[in-house]
Amino acid sequence: MARKDRQRLRNHPDPDRRRPRAVLALLLLASVTVITLDARPSGDSPIEPLRAATGAAFGPLESGVSAVVGPLRAVPEYFGDVDELRAANARLEREKVALQAQLRTTEHARERAAELDRMLGVADRQDLSLVPARVVTLGAAQAFSRTATIDAGSRDGVLADMTVVNGHGLVGRVLSSTPTTATVLLAIDAKSVVGGRLASSSELGFLSGDGDISADGRLMLELVDTEIDPSRGDTVVTWGSRNDVPYIADVPIGTITEVSSSPRQLSKTATVRPFVDFSALDLVGVVVDAGEHRSRESVEAVR
Amino acid sequence: MTSLRSLAVVAMVVVAMVLQLGVFPAFAISGVVPDVVLLVVISVALARGPEYAAVVGFLAGLLLDLAPPADHTAGRWALAFVVVGYLAGLARRDARWSVTATIVVVAAGSFVATSLFALVGMALRDPGVTVDAVASVVPLAILYDLLLMPFVVPVVLAVMRRMEPASVRFSTVHP
Numbered sequence: 001m002a003r004k005d006r007q008r009l010r011n012h013p014d015p016d017r018r019r020p021r022a023v024l025a026l027l028l029l030a031s032v033t034v035i036t037l038d039a040r041p042s043g044d045s046p047i048e049p050l051r052a053a054t055g056a057a058f059g060p061l062e063s064g065v066s067a068v069v070g071p072l073r074a075v076p077e078y079f080g081d082v083d084e085l086r087a088a089n090a091r092l093e094r095e096k097v098a099l100q101a102q103l104r105t106t107e108h109a110r111e112r113a114a115e116l117d118r119m120l121g122v123a124d125r126q127d128l129s130l131v132p133a134r135v136v137t138l139g140a141a142q143a144f145s146r147t148a149t150i151d152a153g154s155r156d157g158v159l160a161d162m163t164v165v166n167g168h169g170l171v172g173r174v175l176s177s178t179p180t181t182a183t184v185l186l187a188i189d190a191k192s193v194v195g196g197r198l199a200s201s202s203e204l205g206f207l208s209g210d211g212d213i214s215a216d217g218r219l220m221l222e223l224v225d226t227e228i229d230p231s232r233g234d235t236v237v238t239w240g241s242r243n244d245v246p247y248i249a250d251v252p253i254g255t256i257t258e259v260s261s262s263p264r265q266l267s268k269t270a271t272v273r274p275f276v277d278f279s280a281l282d283l284v285g286v287v288v289d290a291g292e293h294r295s296r297e298s299v300e301a302v303r
Numbered sequence: 304m305t306s307l308r309s310l311a312v313v314a315m316v317v318v319a320m321v322l323q324l325g326v327f328p329a330f331a332i333s334g335v336v337p338d339v340v341l342l343v344v345i346s347v348a349l350a351r352g353p354e355y356a357a358v359v360g361f362l363a364g365l366l367l368d369l370a371p372p373a374d375h376t377a378g379r380w381a382l383a384f385v386v387v388g389y390l391a392g393l394a395r396r397d398a399r400w401s402v403t404a405t406i407v408v409v410a411a412g413s414f415v416a417t418s419l420f421a422l423v424g425m426a427l428r429d430p431g432v433t434v435d436a437v438a439s440v441v442p443l444a445i446l447y448d449l450l451l452m453p454f455v456v457p458v459v460l461a462v463m464r465r466m467e468p469a470s471v472r473f474s475t476v477h478p
Contacts, residue, residue: 035379035423058321066325137328140323140331141336141440145375145431147374184372190429190431
């Protein structure tokens with residue numbers, strides 16, 4: 001630090017020490033007011049227009065910059081995340097091969113594989129059209145919420161409460177959209193609750209995320225029927241909401257890796273490993289209603 | 304000069320926002336992104352003192368609360384940055400200045416901001432904020448902020464020094 005600064009400091013102490021404190025009190029009050037206004041559970045927060053305006057201003061900036069730095073993503077190979085992902089990828093690849101071999105062994109398993117195949121063709125549903133979008137940014141871990149910005153917005157027909165998928169399965173749902181970008185709540189977020197269905201028995205349950213976007217991230221499945229014993233390896237798909245809002249039916253979510261139950265709990269809890277790798281999201285598809293005006297071509301299902 | 308300085312501060316905050324939200328997620332360490340905006344707020348505090356920094360902290364924090372992909376309750380970063388801006392400004396005024404002191408202030412500021420944000424989240428029952436998550440995120444956030452500090456703080460300080468009114472910059476008159 002320059003000597004000049006130090007000198008200035010000694011020579012120029014604050015003329016009035018009470019004024020900053022008043023400013024501090026005022027700003028703290030303002031912050032708390034904003035929090036209180038926005039924390040109302042009803043969802044009609046008066047902060048929402050401000051949020052939309054900020055999103056409209058910063059969304060394009062973020063996607064523009066992200067497009068420029070995109071190629072740089074491959075550079076920091078020594079950073080932990082990439083290594084972790086590589087290892088996880090290799091491990092999952094091995095597991096996939098092993099599981100595939102396992103699936104082919106029995107008649108029952110073969111049927112399940114066929115069913116899985118059918119379900120994985122998310123876009124193959126005749127009445128479904130996807131708007132393709134790239135994930136521009138993932139929310140920072142410091143924010144403790146798992147959200148992503150995608151580069152498609154209301155101009156492309158992407159609106160709040162639409163289902164977001166990729167080639168592997170369910171990604172999440174759209175929280176809000178600006179003309180050019182949209183914010184997606186990932187299914188792995190701790191706030192996210194998705195209605196799920198066991199593929200083998202059609203039993204219903206609710207999945208909530210654990211907030212971990214790494215390969216260790218898991219979803220917790222609570223089955224509605226306490227008598228049902230979910231088995232390991234069972235596939236979970238979305239249950240589907242009324243009018244397909246916010247989740248359409250039959251999107252693969254993940255496989256059950258562990259089942260636990262305690263006498264005190266009313267329902268059994270299963271741990272589900274999601275099909276989607278949330279830390280390596282790139283291309284996703286937003287399920288839009290067909291027949292709406294949009295400036296971006298949607299990928300129509302081809303049979 | 305005042306309006307020019309305000310403009311410069313706004314520009315620096317916006318650039319920091321875009322860096323933090325658009326660029327650094329590609330270089331995240333376990334999901335943790337450096338708080339570039341916070342570094343700007345702390346730098347402003349070092350240059351201009353608690354009052355000014357608290358105001359800048361509030362506005363910058365609010366912007367960070369509202370810009371996508373944020374979906375937490377707005378005002379949490381604003382509150383955290385007001386406190387950090389103010390405290391960093393006080394530290395600047397009361398301590399003899401050195402590089403070590405800057406490092407300490409940045410580390411402390413990073414700790415206070417992230418913890419405060421998390422604490423308010425806990426008070427609001429945000430299910431994502433767990434003690435485990437906080438314990439793993441806070442140290443990484445501090446580390447990453449310190450890593451980025453040499454690239455942000457001197458730049459902001461240099462800009463602020465250029466923009467400072469002459470009366471403040473070379474003042475030798477006791478009030």
